[in-house]
Amino acid sequence: MSRKPHHVIRAASAGLLSVAAALAVAEFVARFTGGQSSPVVTIGSVAIDLTPTPVKEFAVRTFGTADKAVLVGGILLVLMAVSAGLGILATHQHGLAVAAVAGLGVLGMLAAATRPAMVATDLLPALVAALVGAFTLTALTRPAAEVAPGRRRALRAGLGVVALASLGGLATRLLPVEPLRARFALPRPASPARPLPPGTDLRIPGLTPFTTPKADFYRVDTALSVPRLDAATWTLRVIGASTIELTMADVLRRGLIERDITLTCVSNEVGGPYASHARWLGLPLATLLREAGLPPGADQLLSRSADGWTAGTPLATIMDGRDAMLAVGMNGEPLPAERGHPARLVVPGLYGYVSATKWLVELHLTRYDRRQAYWTERGWATDAPIKTASRIDVPAPLAALRPGPVTVAGVAWAQHRGVASVEVRVGENPWQRVRLAATPSADTWVQWSWTWQATPGTHTLQVRATDTTGRTQPPARVPPFPDGATGRHSIVVTVA
Ligand SMILES: Nc1nc2c(c(=O)[nH]1)N[C@H]1C(S)=C(S)[C@@H](COP(=O)(O)O)O[C@H]1N2
Ligand SMILES: [Mo]
Numbered sequence: 024m025s026r027k028p029h030h031v032i033r034a035a036s037a038g039l040l041s042v043a044a045a046l047a048v049a050e051f052v053a054r055f056t057g058g059q060s061s062p063v064v065t066i067g068s069v070a071i072d073l074t075p076t077p078v079k080e081f082a083v084r085t086f087g088t089a090d091k092a093v094l095v096g097g098i099l100l101v102l103m104a105v106s107a108g109l110g111i112l113a114t115h116q117h118g119l120a121v122a123a124v125a126g127l128g129v130l131g132m133l134a135a136a137t138r139p140a141m142v143a144t145d146l147l148p149a150l151v152a153a154l155v156g157a158f159t160l161t162a163l164t165r166p167a168a169e170v171a172p173g174r175r176r177a178l179r180a181g182l183g184v185v186a187l188a189s190l191g192g193l194a195t196r197l198l199p200v201e202p203l204r205a206r207f208a209l210p211r212p213a214s215p216a217r218p219l220p221p222g223t224d225l226r227i228p229g230l231t232p233f234t235t236p237k238a239d240f241y242r243v244d245t246a247l248s249v250p251r252l253d254a255a256t257w258t259l260r261v262i263g264a265s266t267i268e269l270t271m272a273d274v275l276r277r278g279l280i281e282r283d284i285t286l287t288c289v290s291n292e293v294g295g296p297y298a299s300h301a302r303w304l305g306l307p308l309a310t311l312l313r314e315a316g317l318p319p320g321a322d323q324l325l326s327r328s329a330d331g332w333t334a335g336t337p338l339a340t341i342m343d344g345r346d347a348m349l350a351v352g353m354n355g356e357p358l359p360a361e362r363g364h365p366a367r368l369v370v371p372g373l374y375g376y377v378s379a380t381k382w383l384v385e386l387h388l389t390r391y392d393r394r395q396a397y398w399t400e401r402g403w404a405t406d407a408p409i410k411t412a413s414r415i416d417v418p419a420p421l422a423a424l425r426p427g428p429v430t431v432a433g434v435a436w437a438q439h440r441g442v443a444s445v446e447v448r449v450g451e452n453p454w455q456r457v458r459l460a461a462t463p464s465a466d467t468w469v470q471w472s473w474t475w476q477a478t479p480g481t482h483t484l485q486v487r488a489t490d491t492t493g494r495t496q497p498p499a500r501v502p503p504f505p506d507g508a509t510g511r512h513s514i515v516v517t518v519a
Pocket of ligand 2: 243287288289290374375376
């Protein structure tokens with residue numbers, strides 16, 4: 024082909040600019056229609072839902088909590104490549120290229136239309152993106168000879184408008200998100216948590232604190248854009264033998280309980296970070312479900328989030344006397360937006376994907392043979408009690424230590440059964456029982472510590488916990504899919 028490189032670069036830039044302007048204006052519109060309607064978010068959400076489980080596992084393992092940023096970055100990269108290509112196409116197949124840019128916008132509309140919680144206005148950002156993209160590409164790449172001078176001026180004015188709107192769109196991305204409306208006051212619990220027993224937190228440098236600081240609490244969910252529900256207009260539908268509907272005032276009026284409960288994600292690898300602790304305030308779930316009435320044959324509580332995500336919890340577990348709750352408070356405050364404001368489920372002893380629905384809007388008493396939840400549809404286990412786990416936090420892996428006394432410490436958990444003992448082993452030496460810190464209940468993790476008389480050399484330190492049913496963590500390493508990882512955490516250190 025005889026085209027000069029700078030022509031190609033100009034054409035590619037025109038394509039890039041058109042799609043960038045389209046996306047920026049879409050962001051501006053999404054500022055009004057809600058973050059969930061941004062085309063990058065809807066396309067990303069479709070990608071998340073369609074991604075095969077092993078790939079998702081790989082993403083969580085490799086990128087951790089940055090998985091969402093990586094996904095959005097990937098989508099933007101693909102879009103950039105496609106739009107540069109369309110810009111080049113426009114120099115010889117003008118109409119086709121413009122149609123293709125508009126087609127990208129239509130794809131965005133399709134993505135928005137397939138979101139479970141979509142409303143008609145969610146289509147607007149992608150629709151506007153399609154129009155802006157097609158117009159901008161036309162204005163930038165139409166051969167000058169074809170355009171009458173008067174039209175040319177109009178095109179230029181139009182481009183100016185698009186440029187301004189794009190700047191506006193970029194600015195809205197940089198603005199901080201608005202705070203949650205109606206930050207209701209939490210009532211005093213009818214049944215308060217007992218104060219943490221003395222010695223619950225050993226406060227050893229490097230050891231995971233007993234109560235997780237707000238900023239460090241692990242976050243795992245499929246929401247690319249955090250749903251921002253208004254507690255003042257929020258309602259919860261409970262579908263049982265009868266259907267009842269509650270407002271936040273209805274929830275807060277009932278007797279609330281306050282409990283210490285440690286959450287854990289099924290995707291946590293041996294030694295991984297996806298467990299965190301908080302003090303939760305909420306309505307006992309069993310009371311609420313009895314109020315709606317348990318339909319005969321119901322064995323599953325299917326809970327639904329405002330963004331369409333679902334979890335299935337065994338009804339028998341919820342009703343067995345444990346502190347399963349509809350939580351509205353966390354560490355003395357209303358739930359933060361990313362924790363499910365204004366209400367979520369918390370069920371001690373079960374992994375989050377079968378128990379901890381955030382942005383909760385519906386509870387449905389049903390049967391496992393009738394309805395499946397989000398992750399069980401994707402092959403994860405129907406029943407998922409948290410497996411016993413233990414982790415070494417200090418010393419750090421590959422630490423260089425001096426001979427003599429060394430503090431070894433970490434956490435262990437076996438929610439609702441409780442941790443009975445933790446043992447540590449250096450190399451092939453006998454297992455040593457370590458000191459367990461105090462805990463408020465069996466529904467939390469426990470800190471442990473041990474003083475090791477370190478001798479020169481390279482050593483492997485290994486940990487294992489035994490729960491109160493007498494079962495010790497098995498040595499076999501299994502990955503998280505489909506019902507949680509097993510295996511023993513170990514670290515290597517050198518003493519010189
Ligand atoms: N709406 C909604 N709730 C959800 C999820 C989700 O993807 N969407 N993920 C669940 C999973 S897998 C876990 S482990 C917990 C994590 O809760 P956290 O993010 O508050 O730590 O939330 C659960 N609740
Ligand atoms: Mo999870």
